Amino acid sequence: MAAPNRIYLLGSDSTGRDIFSRLLDGSRVSLSLGLIGVTITMTLGFIIGGLSGYLGGVFDTIAMRSTEIIMSIPGLYLLIAMRSALSPYFDSAEMFMLIVIVLSFIGWTGTARVIRGMTLSLRQRPFILAAEAMGQSRKKILLNHVLPNIASYLVISATLSIPGYILGEASLSFLGLGIQEPAASWGLMLAQAQEMKVLMLGFTWLFLPGLLIFFVVIAFNILGDELRDIIDPKFRTETNS
Amino acid sequence: MSTLLSIKNLTITFQGHEELLTAVDSISFDLKKGETLAIVGESGSGKSVTALALTKLLPSPPSCLVTGTIMLEGQDILQLHGEPLRKIRGKRIAYIFQEPSTSLNPVFSISYQIAEALKLHRPEITNRNAEIIRLLDLVGIRQPEKRLHDYPHQLSGGMQQRVMIAMALACQPDILVADEPTTALDVTIQAQIMALLKELKEKLSMSIIIITHNFGIVHGFADHVLVMYKGKIVEQGTTAAVLGQPQHPYTQALINCIPRLGQKKNRLTTIDYSKIA
Numbered sequence: 246m247a248a249p250n251r252i253y254l255l256g257s258d259s260t261g262r263d264i265f266s267r268l269l270d271g272s273r274v275s276l277s278l279g280l281i282g283v284t285i286t287m288t289l290g291f292i293i294g295g296l297s298g299y300l301g302g303v304f305d306t307i308a309m310r311s312t313e314i315i316m317s318i319p320g321l322y323l324l325i326a327m328r329s330a331l332s333p334y335f336d337s338a339e340m341f342m343l344i345v346i347v348l349s350f351i352g353w354t355g356t357a358r359v360i361r362g363m364t365l366s367l368r369q370r371p372f373i374l375a376a377e378a379m380g381q382s383r384k385k386i387l388l389n390h391v392l393p394n395i396a397s398y399l400v401i402s403a404t405l406s407i408p409g410y411i412l413g414e415a416s417l418s419f420l421g422l423g424i425q426e427p428a429a430s431w432g433l434m435l436a437q438a439q440e441m442k443v444l445m446l447g448f449t450w451l452f453l454p455g456l457l458i459f460f461v462v463i464a465f466n467i468l469g470d471e472l473r474d475i476i477d478p479k480f481r482t483e484t485n486s
Numbered sequence: 487m488s489t490l491l492s493i494k495n496l497t498i499t500f501q502g503h504e505e506l507l508t509a510v511d512s513i514s515f516d517l518k519k520g521e522t523l524a525i526v527g528e529s530g531s532g533k534s535v536t537a538l539a540l541t542k543l544l545p546s547p548p549s550c551l552v553t554g555t556i557m558l559e560g561q562d563i564l565q566l567h568g569e570p571l572r573k574i575r576g577k578r579i580a581y582i583f584q585e586p587s588t589s590l591n592p593v594f595s596i597s598y599q600i601a602e603a604l605k606l607h608r609p610e611i612t613n614r615n616a617e618i619i620r621l622l623d624l625v626g627i628r629q630p631e632k633r634l635h636d637y638p639h640q641l642s643g644g645m646q647q648r649v650m651i652a653m654a655l656a657c658q659p660d661i662l663v664a665d666e667p668t669t670a671l672d673v674t675i676q677a678q679i680m681a682l683l684k685e686l687k688e689k690l691s692m693s694i695i696i697i698t699h700n701f702g703i704v705h706g707f708a709d710h711v712l713v714m715y716k717g718k719i720v721e722q723g724t725t726a727a728v729l730g731q732p733q734h735p736y737t738q739a740l741i742n743c744i745p746r747l748g749q750k751k752n753r754l755t756t757i758d759y760s761k762i763a
Contacts, residue, residue, distance in 0.1 A: 393593040
């Protein structure tokens with residue numbers, strides 16, 4: 246282990262690997278997973294929740310009962326089961342992708358339910374009836390009239406759940422369910438930094454991945470706030486008149 | 487004048503918790519080309535439901551059942567589905583609703599919303615902006631080019647209703663259904679909007695179905711009146727005949743209920759329902 250110097254900008258870990266390089270390399274896993282997970286969650290949540298709320302009837306009943314079934318599956322146990330069933334056949338990056346996809350396929354249910362509720366209340370609004378009376382197709386009404394009205398929710402919810410995936414990755418890696426050595430991720434690096442000798446020898450820079458997670462989480466929160474201001478015209482201040 | 491829209495035995499039933507509720511009970515009426523028809527009646531008499539049924543805008547069965555025929559130039563609208571039905575909505579029969587503030591989508595500028603109607607029913611128009619400005623000018627919005635990118639919340643109620651009318655006119659409909667278009671507006675704006683509708687009707691030779699409970703509007707605006715009570719048409723005829731010599735006790739009672747300026751009475755007249763068959 247080395248303290249920061251001119252070659253190891255942020256020092257090295259117990260096996261002599263450069264922390265700075267591993268931080269950069271690990272960021273690819275940590276950041277992309279959040280984006281992928283959120284994309285899957287939001288797309289599925291919007292399509293199923295939106296259709297459910299807009300069409301109602303039999304489709305609504307079937308979709309909502311299925312989401313309840315999916316919601317009742319505990320994610321962590323599914324993950325552990327998947328991990329033990331599949332681990333010999335995947336390398337750790339592929340494995341983690343798989344885990345995130347599985348998690349987001351469970352995670353969309355919450356989004357779908359909220360979006361169903363919002364669509365249901367939007368559906369009662371006269372402008373949806375007006376669009377229908379104008380001869381718009383259902384697809385267009387859902388995309389052009391319902392989606393923009395719940396976009397601010399989607400954006401806030403998406404940006405706020407990206408940190409959730411990053412933190413999720415960190416906690417899974419800590420439990421040994423996530424990224425495995427020698428690949429790098431912030432969660433894994435943070436777990437390694439908790440070794441006794443690191444703490445005793447005072448190599449505190451090893452906790453940098455934690456600091457990065459902290460900043461990324463804050464950054465996404467601020468981003469979500471800003472995006473809402475931009476998307477929602479009700480919050481706009483300038484007028485044209 | 488030729489008959490444009492012919493409604494025969496239109497019955498609308500809703501599925502209640504236990505029993506069936508008949509909102510409209512076997513009504514029939516005709517609408518001629520260029521004619522203004524007023525449907526009057528109290529709340530819950532089936533006026534708005536009738537208007538929505540014209541283009542099948544009511545919830546689908548089993549929650550709501552619509553029977554009878556609605557013939558638009560030889561075509562039964564109730565038998566249409568999907569694409570052919572959407573071709574009638576907006577293009578042949580357009581609507582103006584009661585609450586302009588909620589009938590416009592809050593997240594889009596007004597030009598976007600009018601453009602949407604144009605794209606849908608008049609795709610042949612290449613210079614949409616010019617057409618939108620023309621429409622806004624037509625409905626009496628001053629300096630329309632400056633208003634194009636305004637959002638609904640930046641407009642007053644009267645302006646919003648004008649935008650709604652512009653949207654309805656964008657598709658050049660044959661029939662304009664105005665469902666209490668002035669109820670949410672104050673009296674001076676009401677007069678302006680009604681004057682505008684009257685002017686546009688003459689300019690564009692549309693037929694108008696106006697739903698209202700305001701007899702002032704009926705008197706100044708409609709050619710024919712249809713009085714609805716409990717889902718049935720109790721009286722219909724020319725405006726002069728119905729308002730001048732109401733035959734049905736309900737119509738008489740309804741007309742008696744109108745408060746008049748300068749009337750020195752302690753109590754307002756109400757309808758004694760026990761006297762109406």
